[in-house]
Structure formats: C-alpha cells, structure tokens
Amino acid sequence: MLSQSDPIITTPPPTTTDPPLPITSPPPSDEDTFFSSPSLTSTSTSSSSVSPSQSPITWPSEGTLTLAWITDLMSTFEWSSRNLNPSDLPSVLPVMVFDKLVLAASKILHKEPNCVMIDDCGGDSSVVVVGDVHGQLHDVMFLLKDAGFPAENRFFVFNGDYVDRGAWGLETFLLLLAWKVYMPHRVYLLRGNHESKYCTSVYGFEQEVLAKYGDDRGKHIYRKCLGCFEGLPLASIIAGRVYTAHGGLFRSITLTPSKRAKGKKNRKIILNPGKSPLTLGSLDELSKARRSVLNPPWEGLNLIPGDVLWSDPSMEPGLSPNTDRGIGLLWGPDCTEEFLKKFNLKLIIRSHEGPDAREKRPGLGTMGEGYTIDHVVESGKLITLFSAPDYPQFQATVERYKNKGAYIVLEGPNFDTPVFHSFEAITPRPKVNPYYDFEDVIDSDEELDLASMVADS
Numbered sequence: 001m002l003s004q005s006d007p008i009i010t011t012p013p014p015t016t017t018d019p020p021l022p023i024t025s026p027p028p029s030d031e032d033t034f035f036s037s038p039s040l041t042s043t044s045t046s047s048s049s050v051s052p053s054q055s056p057i058t059w060p061s062e063g064t065l066t067l068a069w070i071t072d073l074m075s076t077f078e079w080s081s082r083n084l085n086p087s088d089l090p091s092v093l094p095v096m097v098f099d100k101l102v103l104a105a106s107k108i109l110h111k112e113p114n115c116v117m118i119d120d121c122g123g124d125s126s127v128v129v130v131g132d133v134h135g136q137l138h139d140v141m142f143l144l145k146d147a148g149f150p151a152e153n154r155f156f157v158f159n160g161d162y163v164d165r166g167a168w169g170l171e172t173f174l175l176l177l178a179w180k181v182y183m184p185h186r187v188y189l190l191r192g193n194h195e196s197k198y199c200t201s202v203y204g205f206e207q208e209v210l211a212k213y214g215d216d217r218g219k220h221i222y223r224k225c226l227g228c229f230e231g232l233p234l235a236s237i238i239a240g241r242v243y244t245a246h247g248g249l250f251r252s253i254t255l256t257p258s259k260r261a262k263g264k265k266n267r268k269i270i271l272n273p274g275k276s277p278l279t280l281g282s283l284d285e286l287s288k289a290r291r292s293v294l295n296p297p298w299e300g301l302n303l304i305p306g307d308v309l310w311s312d313p314s315m316e317p318g319l320s321p322n323t324d325r326g327i328g329l330l331w332g333p334d335c336t337e338e339f340l341k342k343f344n345l346k347l348i349i350r351s352h353e354g355p356d357a358r359e360k361r362p363g364l365g366t367m368g369e370g371y372t373i374d375h376v377v378e379s380g381k382l383i384t385l386f387s388a389p390d391y392p393q394f395q396a397t398v399e400r401y402k403n404k405g406a407y408i409v410l411e412g413p414n415f416d417t418p419v420f421h422s423f424e425a426i427t428p429r430p431k432v433n434p435y436y437d438f439e440d441v442i443d444s445d446e447e448l449d450l451a452s453m454v455a456d457s
Contacts, residue, residue: 054079056092059100065182073178074141077171081137082430089212095221102224105177108184109231115286116188116236118155123413127155127238130407131351131385132192135166138426139389140175143407146423150179150186157236159351159385160192160246164203166393167432170212173225191232192246193309193352197294204436211435230292234308239415241346248350249331249339250307251319252281278319280339298327312353313374313382315363333375340379346416348382349408354391355401369422370406383418390425394438
C-alpha cells in the first residue's frame with residue numbers, strides 16, 4: 001500500500017501531433033535539439049523503401065566521448081530503427097566502433113566493486129534509479145529526456161535487464177555503455193539476470209545480434225557483449241541510505257573446514273558449505289562473491305550472484321529457496337527489516353518483475369504504474385521498479401498489459417525519499433519481427449532449464 005508521504009508524478013503520454021522529421025535531417029548535437037525532434041514521438045511508421053542517408057558513426061580520433069557524440073549515436077539509432085532493415089545496422093554502426101566502445105566500457109566496469117558505493121552525490125544532486133528496460137530503445141530515450149541527461153549533479157543507476165524480449169537490446173545496451181564511458185562516475189550500470197548466456201540464448205538477444213551483424217561478425221559481437229556482462233557490478237548503495245540491485249537480497253554462505261587427515265601436514269583444507277538454515281548475507285560477503293560468470297550458479301559455493309539477480313520478495317516471513325524460478329531466494333518483510341536495520345539503510349529498490357510476473361504473485365501489487373511498494377517496515381521500505389512500459393513488446397495474448405514504466409528520483413541531501421515518475425510507451429513502435437519464439441517461451445522466467453545453465457557456464 002502506498003504511503004501518503006511518497007510523492008507520485010505521472011508523466012503524460014508523449015505527444016504525437018508534430019509532423020515526422022525528414023529522414024535526411026542531420027543529427028542534432030546536444031540534448032535540447034535532440035529532444036525537440038518530433039521523430040522520437042512520431043506516429044509515422046517505418047519505411048523500408050527509403051535508402052539509407054545517415055552517416056555511419058565514427059570513433060572519436062582521440063578516443064574521448066562527448067555529449068555531441070552520444071546524441072549523434074542516439075539520433076542514429078532512432079533513425080535506423082525506423083528506416084533500416086535490422087541487417088543494415090552495420091552500415092551506421094561499424095564493428096570497429098562497437099569494439100572500441102565495448103572495450104572502453106569493459107575496462108571501467110571490470111574495475112568496479114561488486115557493490116558500488118555512490119557517496120559523492122552532494123546535497124544539490126539527484127539520483128535517478130531505473131528498472132528493467134528490455135531492449136525498448138525508444139522508451140529508454142524518452143526516459144532520458146523526461147529525467148534529464150546524466151550531469152555533474154544528476155546521477156543514474158540502472159538496475160539491469162537491458163536486453164532480451166525487446167527488439168533493440170543491442171542498441172539499448174550500447175547507448176548505456178556510451179553514457180558510462182562518457183560519465184563513469186555519474187552513470188552506474190548494474191547486472192540483471194538477463195545479462196547472462198542462458199537468458200540471452202532463450203529470450204532473443206543472441207538471435208538479435210546475429211540477425212543484425214550476420215553469423216561471423218555477430219558471433220564476435222555476442223561474445224564481446226557476454227564478456228561485458230560479466231563485468232557489470234551486482235548492486236549499489238546510494239549515499240549510505242539506499243540499496244539497489246536487480247533481484248534483491250542474498251544468503252550468507254557458511255563454510256566449514258573439512259578435517260585434515262592425520263599426518264598430512266601440507267594437505268589442502270577443503271571448505272564445505274554448511275547445512276545450517278538460510279540466513280541473510282552481509283555486504284562483506286557480497287563484496288567477495290565472484291561475479292565474472294556467464295551464468296550465475298544455482299548450486300555450489302558461489303550462490304550470491306544468483307541470489308542478487310534472481311531473488312524475489314514475498315509477503316510470507318522468512319528466507320526460503322525460490323522454487324518457482326529454481327534459483328535465488330524468497331524473502332519476507334522481516335528480512336527486509338533485518339537488512340535495512342543491520343546496514344542503517346532506508347530503502348531497497350529492486351526490479352526483476354514486470355506485469356507478467358506480478359499477475360502470478362498473489363498478495364503483491366501489480367505493475368500497472370511501473371512500481372510497487374512491497375514491504376513497509378519500521379526501518380524503511382522495499383520497492384520494485386520496472387521501467388519498460390507496454391511490456392513485453394511481443395505478447396502472445398490478445399489483451400496486452402498496457403503497463404506504464406517508471407523511474408525514481410532521489411533528491412539530496414538525504415536521498416531516501418523516493419519520487420515516482422510513471423510514463424507511457426512511445427507509440428507506435430517501428431515494425432519489426434521478434435527474435436525469439438515469444439508464443440512458446442513463458443513470460444515470467446519461470447521453470448529455468450538449469451541443466452543448460454550449467455552446460456553454458
């Protein structure tokens with residue numbers, strides 16, 4: 001139930017009354033001119049008969065990204081999504097540019113800790129927290145317009161799930177990587193459960209990349225993206241008050257040394273997982289987890305990454321295995337209170353559940369407005385945030401969910417009072433075919449093929 005103290009702002013639907021921008025117009029060079037372009041909210045449909053006229057993106061000669069370069073990239077992606085066949089994307093985004101961008105971003109990401117501490121936000125700053133976006137490029141660009149671009153006094157924390165299900169996962173991920181390279185200490189990209197080899201092979205991203213770049217170049221690009229996924233941090237703590245992660249909380253891994261055989265002085269002691277009941281993990285344990293895995297393990301000793309990416313809240317007290325998903329945990333309001341109190345936090349902001357998943361979760365709120373407040377406890381609140389409106393892009397049922405997306409703004413000096421901004425989808429979306437069998441693949445990530453996850457790791 002929503003507290004009276006939580007401000008809500010509902011962003012009106014994007015207007016579509018302006019004429020479409022001619023495709024020959026040069027890309028704008030800054031935020032204002034880019035978003036004054038009516039093409040972002042145009043009602044015109046894409047035209048595959050129009051011959052390409054957009055110049056290909058080139059990597060800056062000195063290797064330093066600028067705001068003009070990023071807005072050019074956004075304009076190019078917007079234009080190509082409406083005027084090019086997917087297989088023509090290399091004509092505007094050459095492989096060489098992809099390689100340079102992913103390499104620059106990977107170097108930054110792999111150096112960041114598992115839990116990023118965002119402590120340098122001053123009292124006049126704001127932090128924008130974003131949930132799942134799932135390759136819905138046009139909605140992401142609208143969100144950036146609505147919230148305002150990243151700036152010295154405007155931080156962004158993205159909670160993962162950049163790819164899969166939507167048709168522009170590659171462009172979405174690369175755009176956010178560009179922002180990360182441009183402002184590495186203002187933009188933070190966390191990992192979602194879909195940033196894995198297993199999910200991207202099932203829910204469309206792998207096939208999307210191969211369709212856009214062909215088998216040879218596509219396999220190269222897909223491998224580079226997987227390597228970049230492994231470098232994404234797992235969580236963040238904002239101003240010492242707010243914990244964010246894709247799925248949420250995680251267990252403590254209890255290790256007990258096996259007995260050393262008598263007389264074997266130099267024999268290695270083998271650590272075994274303890275059989276004690278599940279307990280919440282610590283931030284120290286989170287910091288020591290091994291995140292550089294293609295698929296977060298669902299068994300063994302390295303369970304914390306899987307918990308952080310796959311777990312869900314529950315209205316039942318306690319900590320238990322997430323049997324519906326086959327990986328991660330379920331945690332109740334008592335666990336939320338314990339975690340907040342132990343680490344002197346006020347909010348947990350997680351994502352991971354869209355309208356499809358929530359319709360199967362009795363007792364928890366629906367995702368119609370793009371967010372829910374799931375637990376209200378003495379020390380604070382647990383919020384689920386979902387930023388992909390009208391999700392999923394490809395839906396097997398006739399009746400769509402028509403959910404709004406949302407993002408949260410945390411204002412200084414305390415950064416612990418969430419202001420919710422809901423927004424509707426950019427429509428109509430450019431026509432495009434899905435990259436996965438959305439009629440046979442269930443929408444809520446349940447019933448994982450765990451054997452495939454192990455084989456792929």
